[in-house]
Amino acid sequence: MKTLPSKVLRLVISIFAVCTFNFFLFHLIPGDPIRLIARAQKLSPEAVAKMRKDFGLDGTLVEQYFVYLKNLLHGDLGFSFSLKENVSSVVFRALSNTFLLLTVSTLIVVLAGIAIGVYSGSRYGTKKDSSIVLTSLILWSLPTFWVGMLLVFTFGVWFGILQISGITTPNAIYGSYLEYVADIANHLVLPTLTLAIVDIAFFITVTRTSLVEVLNEDFMLTARGKGLGRRAIIWRHGVRNALLPVLTASALYISALVAGAIQVEVVYSWPGMGLLMYNSVLSRDYPVLEACFLISSVVVLTANFLSDLLYRFLDPRVEAGQ
């Protein structure tokens, strides 16, 4: 039986495994990372030696590993040589911007996706249902970054009505707090829409499949036998039971969401984790790249853990059944 403490223990082990994996990925690079950096930055030998010490790269691999773990526990993610700043402060600033983008888009995607999925699933086999299924498959096959480019072209360049770059207008002077919020909202529209167009397909498909399965269960026949109306049957008995599998599936969605966010942030220069990752790839800023991978893994692991907890809370059968 998997109780809460053992779940927490598993989360801790997974996070530890990710940290270890991250260490070996970046420390067993073919060639010496410091030399790679030195070559890119044209550093003197003294600077290289100092950097080796600062990065904790001057001992054996095992010693380096413990220095790395100790630094992590202190929240020290290293120093970014391209931004000349502590990696942790860079990453956490970016993380909050990504969080804003993903919260808004996920809210839209989940609510609209479930609504359309219910509409489609309760009309299973009809023309409307199959056209929604085909549309979802097409949307899910779209490369997110290309959808972004199309929207930039349509609304940013062609009509010129929406902001296509960054999170605020550079050098803007705001008369009030409201204007500031309105500026961010304007910048938020297209990135959100881009993510929503592709990702909505996921929730439509999952909700539809789950609802169709529930509608075929025996208790639905009972509900119909009791003389309940169609609407009541679908919403009170169908949707309520169909939503649990949707929650389980959303764990799979988190990984797709991260991939989508990276692409959207690159297209719209949204100053979040994805853009940070992109820039650190371009400047080969390994400490930042390493931190981006580590932090996004930890966030995804934690989100999976929370959705699992929520699932157990909503469906006591899981606890009793195991």
Added chain:
Amino acid sequence: MTIEAIESKSPKTMRLLWQDPLGRLGLILTGFVFAMAVVGPMVFPFDSGQVGKDASSILQAPSSGLLLGTDELGRDVFRQFLMGSRISLVVGLMATLISTVIGASVGILGGYFRGKTDSILMSITDFFLVVPQMPLMIAMGAIFGQNLSIIILIIGLLSWPRTARIIRSQTLSLRERAFIVRAKSLGSTNLRIIRIHVIPHVLPMLISNTILVVAGAILAEATLAFIGLGDPNWISWGSMLHFAFSTGAVGRGAWWYFMPPGVGILLVVLAFTLLGHSFDRIKNPHGGTSS
């Protein structure tokens, strides 16, 4: 059911796919893309060194001589588009091959032997299942370099966990079935049972899953190339979009440059997605990989 039995049934599978409207669309699209990738560059070869002579040749709009205009260096976009289809397909298929071999082996070994083997294999699988794929691919791409075979390896080595999970659960249920228990009591070796009884039975599930992995692998290649981690020596649809975006073709309204590669990716990914779903419905009617 042996492998021969499945092979003799494959004309029937094709017919069933053709009868399903979505499956038919998938077959037509796949055939079209393959034909384009094979024949296209032979009829319209692309020379990446053949750049425009003056400023007027840059980002030219389509005309009768240039079907899809020119790019930021004055090169023919139509010929580039045909060439790009090859790399997208090759990377997608090769990466899927790697992913399928690993996923099927891990799944069958774990499900068949259970116990310690299974728990070790499944903790590795679960680790790679929850670690966000795209950041890991980007990190590995940046570390190990931009080379076509390395990109194939990275995508292949990171796409197998779902396959392993699906094949494992199928192997687990097969293991309890009478014919395997009987073969065991008759003294068949494990290798023989896996070869003769397990593999043919997991094959339908493996095929539909594999087709869906191709779609994911092609999207992954396009995304990596767009981020700027493609092989600079080869043109793919993703790398075309990278150059279109980074040289400002979108701002200048050069739709003939950024539309075709995107449509190409959409069509090829859609083709494999439709095929995978349709195959899944035909071969695994009781809840397959796509549900």
